Amino acid sequence: MPTHNDKMKAYWRKNLQTLFILLLVWFIVSFGCGILFVNELNEFRLGGYKLGFWFAQQGSIFAFVILIFVYVVRMNRLDREFDVDEE
Amino acid sequence: MEILTWTYILVGLSFALYIGIAIWSRAGSTQEFYVAGGGVSPLANGMATAADWMSAASFISMAGIISFAGYDGSVYLMGWTGGYVLLALLLAPYLRKFGKFTVPDFVGDRYYSKTAKVVAVICALFISFTYVAGQMRGVGIVFSRYLEVPIEWGVVIGMCIVFFYAVLGGMKGITYTQVAQYCVLIFAYMVPAIFISMQLTGNAIPQLGLGGSVADGTPLLDKLDGVLTELGFAAYTSGRKSITDMFMITLALMVGTAGLPHVIVRFFTVPRVKDARLSAGYALVFIAILYTTAPAIAAFGMYNAIETTSEKNISELPEWIATWQKTDLIKVDDKNGDGKVQYVADQDANELTIDRDIMVLASPEIAKLPNWVVGLVAAGAMAAALSTAAGLLLVISTSVSRDLFKTFRPEISDKKELRIARFAAAGAVLLAGYFGVNPPGFVAQVVAFAFGLAAASFFPVIIMGIFSTRINKEGAIAGMITGLVFTIAYIVYFKFISPEMNTADNWWFGVSPEGIGSIGMILNFLVCGIISHLTPPPPQEVQDMVEEIRIPRGAGKAQDH
Numbered sequence: 001m002p003t004h005n006d007k008m009k010a011y012w013r014k015n016l017q018t019l020f021i022l023l024l025v026w027f028i029v030s031f032g033c034g035i036l037f038v039n040e041l042n043e044f045r046l047g048g049y050k051l052g053f054w055f056a057q058q059g060s061i062f063a064f065v066i067l068i069f070v071y072v073v074r075m076n077r078l079d080r081e082f083d084v085d086e087e
Numbered sequence: 088m089e090i091l092t093w094t095y096i097l098v099g100l101s102f103a104l105y106i107g108i109a110i111w112s113r114a115g116s117t118q119e120f121y122v123a124g125g126g127v128s129p130l131a132n133g134m135a136t137a138a139d140w141m142s143a144a145s146f147i148s149m150a151g152i153i154s155f156a157g158y159d160g161s162v163y164l165m166g167w168t169g170g171y172v173l174l175a176l177l178l179a180p181y182l183r184k185f186g187k188f189t190v191p192d193f194v195g196d197r198y199y200s201k202t203a204k205v206v207a208v209i210c211a212l213f214i215s216f217t218y219v220a221g222q223m224r225g226v227g228i229v230f231s232r233y234l235e236v237p238i239e240w241g242v243v244i245g246m247c248i249v250f251f252y253a254v255l256g257g258m259k260g261i262t263y264t265q266v267a268q269y270c271v272l273i274f275a276y277m278v279p280a281i282f283i284s285m286q287l288t289g290n291a292i293p294q295l296g297l298g299g300s301v302a303d304g305t306p307l308l309d310k311l312d313g314v315l316t317e318l319g320f321a322a323y324t325s326g327r328k329s330i331t332d333m334f335m336i337t338l339a340l341m342v343g344t345a346g347l348p349h350v351i352v353r354f355f356t357v358p359r360v361k362d363a364r365l366s367a368g369y370a371l372v373f374i375a376i377l378y379t380t381a382p383a384i385a386a387f388g389m390y391n392a393i394e395t396t397s398e399k400n401i402s403e404l405p406e407w408i409a410t411w412q413k414t415d416l417i418k419v420d421d422k423n424g425d426g427k428v429q430y431v432a433d434q435d436a437n438e439l440t441i442d443r444d445i446m447v448l449a450s451p452e453i454a455k456l457p458n459w460v461v462g463l464v465a466a467g468a469m470a471a472a473l474s475t476a477a478g479l480l481l482v483i484s485t486s487v488s489r490d491l492f493k494t495f496r497p498e499i500s501d502k503k504e505l506r507i508a509r510f511a512a513a514g515a516v517l518l519a520g521y522f523g524v525n526p527p528g529f530v531a532q533v534v535a536f537a538f539g540l541a542a543a544s545f546f547p548v549i550i551m552g553i554f555s556t557r558i559n560k561e562g563a564i565a566g567m568i569t570g571l572v573f574t575i576a577y578i579v580y581f582k583f584i585s586p587e588m589n590t591a592d593n594w595w596f597g598v599s600p601e602g603i604g605s606i607g608m609i610l611n612f613l614v615c616g617i618i619s620h621l622t623p624p625p626p627q628e629v630q631d632m633v634e635e636i637r638i639p640r641g642a643g644k645a646q647d648h
Contacts (some may be wrong), residue, residue, distance in 0.1 A: 034161060072368055
């Protein structure tokens with residue numbers, strides 16, 4: 001039978017895993033696609049946009065919004081799973 | 088009706104609305120004054136955060152900056168939105184669970200030290216004051232431009248309005264007026280953008296219009312690249328800044344956003360931890376609407392400006408150019424006397440000077456929209472400036488009454504504390520107004536300051552305070568001071584002491600003063616970690632507190648003390 005403490009450690013570990021994955025995506029869409037690899041991506045097109053430029057001025061921002069909502073859903077599920085959610 | 092009449096009517100109506108809301112939501116306790124009683128719904132808080140966040144500069148100047156910077160302008164778009172991801176994932180839920188009122192509150196408790204708290208208060212005051220001075224100036228400029236009163240009077244009128252609802256209503260009043268202000272400002276921003284997008288590309292959604300094609304079938308952005316290179320400018324979609332500098336500036340703005348006290352404090356106002364997460368999501372949706380529209384306005388504005396003026400006869404220029412020439416925001420000077428306008432990169436031959444603010448301010452006229460839209464844009468710009476100023480003033484008054492006064496005189500009653508908070512808010516309004524009327528020459532430069540300092544001071548110690556139980560007060564204080572001193576020294580040297588040295592060759596690692604906050608932040612992290620491991624760990628009860636804030640259950644209402 002796992003103790004309360006172990007359970008909280010497991011909760012925190014899962015939380016950190018979620019954060020790591022989401023922040024990795026956050027880094028890739030903005031710093032990666034929008035800055036570091038912008039010239040390479042500009043070889044491709046998205047409608048009238050060059051792809052790298054689109055990431056820098058539009059795509060990264062849409063991705064940020066999606067990331068936060070994925071986080072909200074994922075954490076709410078995690079909170080219930082570990083029985084630490086609020087009434 | 089005349090433009091001026093419409094402006095008076097719409098600005099007047101919006102002010103009446105804000106004052107009405109302020110009276111309805113008057114704060115009765117310190118808890119209501121500081122965090123609106125902790126009972127704001129996530130949606131309302133998201134809207135208020137968005138209004139709080141988007142300043143006069145976001146509303147009036149950002150699109151124009153992007154017009155002239157092209158791809159390089161992306162640092163602001165990514166920097167001022169990406170910070171919300173950090174805020175939502177790394178700060179907001181934990182600070183809400185912690186459950187007090189201010190950032191210095193957290194720093195003081197987590198690092199069990201009055202010194203740490205005082206250092207945090209000084210950072211908070213400095214950041215907020217540099218920021219608010221610029222807002223008041225913005226209020227003054229908007230007033231004088233649209234209502235045709237002197238800038239000083241504009242500032243005074245703005246001060247009276249902010250004074251009324253910030254001092255009376257506190258956070259509660261500010262929150263609900265900001266909800267209204269968001270609605271006004273986003274409507275005012277979108278209407279001209281949608282019409283211009285339709286006229287140029289036939290697509291009513293500006294975000295799609297920017298990727299659309301102009302009348303002859305070429306994509307708008309390609310056309311713009313072509314026209315600009317032909318005139319000797321850099322292509323719109325390619326960068327001029329180095330990749331390192333782009334990276335560092337974006338990082339400093341993102342981290343700075345997440346470390347700004349007036350943004351963080353908004354997440355203390357919602358009832359539960361899960362509301363804090365959700366509310367950050369809503370806030371970013373509301374912000375993203377404006378921030379994804381701004382690059383469209385930017386490109387449309389630049390395209391229109393060139394198409395309607397370049398190589399055209401001066402006598403046949405569109406009407407809006409004549410109108411705005413009166414304000415000196417556009418200057419046409421026929422240097423070679425050929426009766427036509429040459430807009431070229433070469434400064435000696437260029438005959439057209441356009442102020443960046445034109446791209447938003449003149450947008451209704453460029454799109455040939457009716458006069459009431461001009462009045463609407465005026466009301467929107469006022470809403471953007473006032474909402475940000477009010478949020479900052481609240482942080483200043485809270486810092487004084489709670490973080491300074493209450494720390495050293497813990498016995499004062501709730502009622503007395505509320506009175507001090509109101510006095511502090513009033514004092515801050517007056518001081519901000521003074522800076523609005525007599526702006527220090529460096530207002531433009533201090534924005535880099537505010538973000539750099541927030542990035543280099545608050546962000547690392549808050550993150551470490553949550554994600555490590557080992558970091559102690561010695562580490563935190565040393566880290567904050569190192570980050571702060573380093574960042575201030577670098578900015579002051581390149582901006583004020585030797586501005587002539589401010590070129591890429593002299594920068595350390597090729598990082599401009601705008602991006603140096605990133606290096607300051609890394610230094611802060613390093614110093615904080617190293618010093619903490621060389622000194623004893625924090626007391627057990629502090630470590631327990633850290634474990635406690637990581638778990639959502641039991642947040643309860645915002646505590647009184």
